[in-house]
Amino acid sequence: MMTLKRNMMLWALCLVSLAATAQSVPSWLETTHDFGKFRDSLKSVSTTMRVVNRGDSALVITR
Secondary structure, eight states: OHHHHHHHHHHHHHHHHHHHHSOOOEEESOOOOOOOOOOTTOSOOOOOOOEEEOSSSOOOOOO
16 A cells, blocks of 8 residues: 555656646747828737747647
């Protein structure tokens, strides 16, 4: 029984250490945007912000 507890503890520590090391680190290239002047009759205005993943894990962006 002691071996089972020890093995479970070892697996838990391994999983925690993997989760701590594999992280995505988003870094935005632009953080602000000046839309300037535009007509009120426009329905919408938009821009694109670029992001770079500087981590060692996949960066997942959901809407």
